[in-house]
Amino acid sequence: MASRSESKVNLKPDIRSPKGTRIQRGLAIRLLRVLILIFLDVISLIIAWKFSVSFGTKLVFHWTHNISQLPLVLTIEIGIIAAQGLYKGGIDRRNYYNLIKAVSLSQMFLLLIDLFYESGSYFSRTFFIILWFLSVAFICIGRYLFDITTTLLRKKKAICYPVFLISDKQEQESHIKLIQQEQCYIVQGTSNSKCLDRLNREQTFEYLRNQGIVEVFVSWNAIKNRLFICWHFYTAGITLRILPTQTTAFHPKSVLWVIGGVPCMSIPAPIIAGSDFWVKRSFDLCCSIILLLILSPVFALIALLIKLDSPGPILFRQDRIGLHCKKFQICKFRTMVTDAEKMQKALETNNEIKDGVLFKMKDDPRITKVGKFLRRYSLDELPQLLNVLLGQMSLVGPRPLPLRDVDKFQTGHFIRQEVLPGITGWWQVSGRSNIDNFEDAVKLDLSYIENWSIWLDVKILFKTVLVVLNKTGAY
Known part of the structure; x- marks a missing residue:
C-alpha cells in the first residue's frame, strides 16, 4: 500500500475543488x-x-x-x-x-x-x-x-467591480476600451496568456485573490487550448468572461453575455465555490463503503478462485501516477501470472496501441484463466474501491496509468493529471480497449474535465454498468 505521506498528498484537492470553501466574489x-x-x-x-x-x-x-x-x-x-x-x-x-x-x-x-x-x-x-x-x-x-x-x-468609480484582463499585448488596448464601455468595471491589471501556464498559474491566482478581483476577462486566443483552466476561476469564486474572436467556439458551461454590444461567453462563479466537488467526494465515500459491504461475499469468492487457479497473491499492487503526478499504489485482483511485469518487455513489439504510450494486447499470454473472466466483466477493478475510500481515486475520472505509460507523456497529456483518477470514465464507456490511439483517449478525458458535473458522473456510472454487462471492448 502507499505510504501514509503519499496518501496525504493525494488528498490534495483537484482543480474542481478550492483550497477552502469560498463565497462568490462580488456577491x-x-x-x-x-x-x-x-x-x-x-x-x-x-x-x-x-x-x-x-x-x-x-x-x-x-x-x-x-x-x-x-x-x-x-x-x-x-x-x-x-x-x-x-x-x-x-x-x-x-x-x-x-x-x-x-x-x-x-x-x-x-x-x-x-x-x-x-x-x-x-x-x-x-x-x-x-x-x-x-x-x-x-x-x-x-x-x-x-x-x-x-x-x-x-x-465616480463607486460600486464598480475590480477586474483583470488576460490577452495578447496587441489586443489589450482594444479589449480595455470594450470593457470600459460597460462603465461598471475597473481594470486593475493586465497580463498575457503566459500567466496561465502551468509554472505561473498558482502565482496568478494568488495575485487575483490578494487583489480582490471579482471578474477576469480572458481573450479566446489566450484560453482556447487551456479550457480546463476554467475550473480554477470557478473554484476561486471568480466570474470568467471570455472575449470572442470570429472563430470562437462555445464552452459547455458558458452563458451568452453582451459587453459593449459584442456577444461573448461568460462562465459565472457558483455562490459557494467548490460545493459540487464536495458532493462528489461525499458520493464517492458513501458508494465505496456501501459497495464494499455488499460485495464482500463476491470478494471472498473471487479470492478463492484466484488461489485455486494459479500460484501467487490474491491482490495485485502496482505503482500508478495519480493526482498532480503523485505516485500511489493501486489495488486490483490479480489476473496475470506473478512475473507478468518482467514478461512485458519481451511483448512490447505486440503492442496494439499505435503511439505506444499505453500497452494493450488482445491475446496476452500472461493472463490466467480466471483472470480472463475477471477482466471481461471488469471484476478485477473492484478492490480499487479501497483507493476511493482513501481519497487516492474517485469512482469516475481519468484512469490512473503506470509509470511506464506516463514516462511517454507529451506536455499536453499531463492535463489529465489535474483531477482525481477514477475507476471508470469517458474513455472506458466510449470503447474501452477498442481505442487504439492514446490521443483519442486524452481527448475524451479532457472532454470529461471540461464538462464535469455530478450528473455526468452518474451518467458515466450507469453507462459503465451497461458496457460491462455487454462486455464491450473487454480483454
Whole structure:
C-alpha cells in the first residue's frame, strides 16, 4: 500500500475543488442590487394598488380590495418578474419590453384567480386596468431612476467591480476600451496568456485573490487550448468572461453575455465555490463503503478462485501516477501470472496501441484463466474501491496509468493529471480497449474535465454498468 505521506498528498484537492470553501466574489454588491430592485418594485406595486383601489369601482367585499390579500398580489407579481430573469445584472434588468410582459402576465394571472376565487360575482374592470397601467408605469420609472443613479455613481468609480484582463499585448488596448464601455468595471491589471501556464498559474491566482478581483476577462486566443483552466476561476469564486474572436467556439458551461454590444461567453462563479466537488467526494465515500459491504461475499469468492487457479497473491499492487503526478499504489485482483511485469518487455513489439504510450494486447499470454473472466466483466477493478475510500481515486475520472505509460507523456497529456483518477470514465464507456490511439483517449478525458458535473458522473456510472454487462471492448 502507499505510504501514509503519499496518501496525504493525494488528498490534495483537484482543480474542481478550492483550497477552502469560498463565497462568490462580488456577491455582496449583486445581492444589494437585487434587494434594492425588489424594494423599488414592491413600493411601485403598493402605490399602484392603492391608486387602483381609490379610483377603481368600489367593491367593499372583493378580495382584490382587501389589504390582507396585498402580500399575495406582491408575491405573484415579484415572483413572475424574477422568473423572467429581470433581477439579473447588465441589460437584463434594463429590458423594459420583458418587464412590461412580466407585469402583464402577472395581471392576467391575478384576473384568472379572480374568476375562480370569486366565481359568479362582479369584478372591477377599471381596478385591473388601472392596476396594470400604473404597475407598468411605476416599475419602469423605478428601474429608470435606479439606472440613472448607478450610472452617476459609477462615473465616480463607486460600486464598480475590480477586474483583470488576460490577452495578447496587441489586443489589450482594444479589449480595455470594450470593457470600459460597460462603465461598471475597473481594470486593475493586465497580463498575457503566459500567466496561465502551468509554472505561473498558482502565482496568478494568488495575485487575483490578494487583489480582490471579482471578474477576469480572458481573450479566446489566450484560453482556447487551456479550457480546463476554467475550473480554477470557478473554484476561486471568480466570474470568467471570455472575449470572442470570429472563430470562437462555445464552452459547455458558458452563458451568452453582451459587453459593449459584442456577444461573448461568460462562465459565472457558483455562490459557494467548490460545493459540487464536495458532493462528489461525499458520493464517492458513501458508494465505496456501501459497495464494499455488499460485495464482500463476491470478494471472498473471487479470492478463492484466484488461489485455486494459479500460484501467487490474491491482490495485485502496482505503482500508478495519480493526482498532480503523485505516485500511489493501486489495488486490483490479480489476473496475470506473478512475473507478468518482467514478461512485458519481451511483448512490447505486440503492442496494439499505435503511439505506444499505453500497452494493450488482445491475446496476452500472461493472463490466467480466471483472470480472463475477471477482466471481461471488469471484476478485477473492484478492490480499487479501497483507493476511493482513501481519497487516492474517485469512482469516475481519468484512469490512473503506470509509470511506464506516463514516462511517454507529451506536455499536453499531463492535463489529465489535474483531477482525481477514477475507476471508470469517458474513455472506458466510449470503447474501452477498442481505442487504439492514446490521443483519442486524452481527448475524451479532457472532454470529461471540461464538462464535469455530478450528473455526468452518474451518467458515466450507469453507462459503465451497461458496457460491462455487454462486455464491450473487454480483454
